[in-house]
Amino acid sequence: MxxxxxxxxxxxxxxxxxxxxxxxxxxxxxxxxxxxxxxxAASPSTKNLSGAIGLGARTALLLEMASLDEQRSKxxxxxxxxxxxxxxxxxxxxxxxxxxxxxxxxxxxxxxxxxxxxxxxxxxxxxxxxxxxxxxxxxxxxxxxxxxxxxxxxxxNKDFVEPKSFMLAYDGRETADKAVQRILEGGLLDNLTCHLVTVKNKQPKLQEKFEQTKALLIEKGFEVKASFLEGNIFNALEAYKQKEAVDLLVMGAFSHSKLATVFLGSNTLKMVETTQLPLLILH
Missing domain, CATH: 3.40.50.620 (HUPs)
Structure with a gap:
């Protein structure tokens, strides 16, 4: 790699x-x-033209289309x-x-x-x-x-600048834990301030996992600003990143299962579509 x-x-x-x-x-x-x-570039299928116009005209048009395709390719x-x-x-x-x-x-x-x-x-x-x-x-x-x-x-996004900080939206799920491991092992985010943010949800032992994740990041050498928030997840994350002026968002990847499409009306999807910050997706 x-x-x-x-x-x-x-x-x-x-x-x-x-x-x-x-x-x-x-x-x-x-x-x-x-x-x-x-x-x-998509071109009309020759099969769709059969019988539509006379043979001579059809042949001439097909030759012209082939020529245009060749020119376009060049x-x-x-x-x-x-x-x-x-x-x-x-x-x-x-x-x-x-x-x-x-x-x-x-x-x-x-x-x-x-x-x-x-x-x-x-x-x-x-x-x-x-x-x-x-x-x-x-x-x-x-x-x-x-x-x-x-x-x-x-x-x-437009006007990219080298980030000095990043926000990790940690929700206690497997994808978030994998993202943390990627951060710890990857090197790309080393020496950047980590804003570790969790919004209270129904994941079991979320507070405990949050504290463990904070400890792991600090042990690795990250400066960590940890915040455990409450309220609407999307609104809370949006308000936090604007208040703290973070430079980069970090998230765990979506599931590769087709069933995951059901969950893409979610806060993750909203964040991807609305943020004006660079976004790092970690598998």
Whole structure:
């Protein structure tokens, strides 16, 4: 696990994603792998055109479509190479020593899965090219990445800055405990102030687990600011992160089970969709 897969697509967030990837690569002393995935544009099926128009006209149109597809592919390839080269120059200017780049003709999820065996972290923009105005988690590429990839994922927003603190929303569940272990073993969040926050819920022995988690983080060397809150979970977490001006949110990943979709009308989903902070999802 030696590479920081950093997904660059030419969107408004590409520079911020690159900055975040450089931060992670430098912090972990790993190779920055710049990835641009080009999805094939959908064209009308030739089968759907059969019998719709005359043979001669149909043949001419199909030839023209094939020519346009070829031209589009060449332009996309050239643009993709330019995007990667610009990102490489930016990363080098930020002090990144080990940089690789790859251009893939596939969807972003497929491309990441192909490269995941050697990945330490995946860095991706909150919004992709052509989707700068709104974001819904369900059905998005980010949801697919989180569900199908087993590597930690850093979701980047606009105007990324290197974080000095992070908030871990601990709820006492297995995913939260796994996230804590990732933090203790990972190194990415070392030397950052940890805001350990729990909102009272129905998990058994939550207070005890909360105190144990706080002790583990302190033992590892983290400066910990621990808060046990009450009230609506989403509202309490939102109020806390604004009051304390935390730089980064950290959460355990969603379950890979399809049944987990039932729970995505939850506080986790709201946090992902509404936060303007970078979000680190730990598996």
């Amino acid at each position: 030696n590479k920081i897969i950093t997904c660059i697509d030419g969107s408004a967030l590409s520079d911020d994603v690159c900055h975040a990837g450089v931060w992670a690569a430098n912090k972990l002393d790993k190779t920055l792998l710049l990835l641009n995935a080009i999805e094939k 332009v996309a390839l050239t643009l993709g190479k330019e995007i990667l080269e610009e990102a490489k120059d930016l990363a080098a200017s930020k002090g990144c020593q080990s940089i690789e780049k790859t251009l893939r003709h596939s969807g972003i999820v497929e491309a990441i899965r192909d490269l995941e065996a050697d990945a330490r972290l995946v860095v991706i923009g909150r919004l992709g090219e052509g989707n700068e105005q709104s974001f819904k988690m369900l059905g998005s590429h980010i949801e697919q990445v989180i569900r199908q990839v087993h590597t930690p994922v850093l979701i980047v």
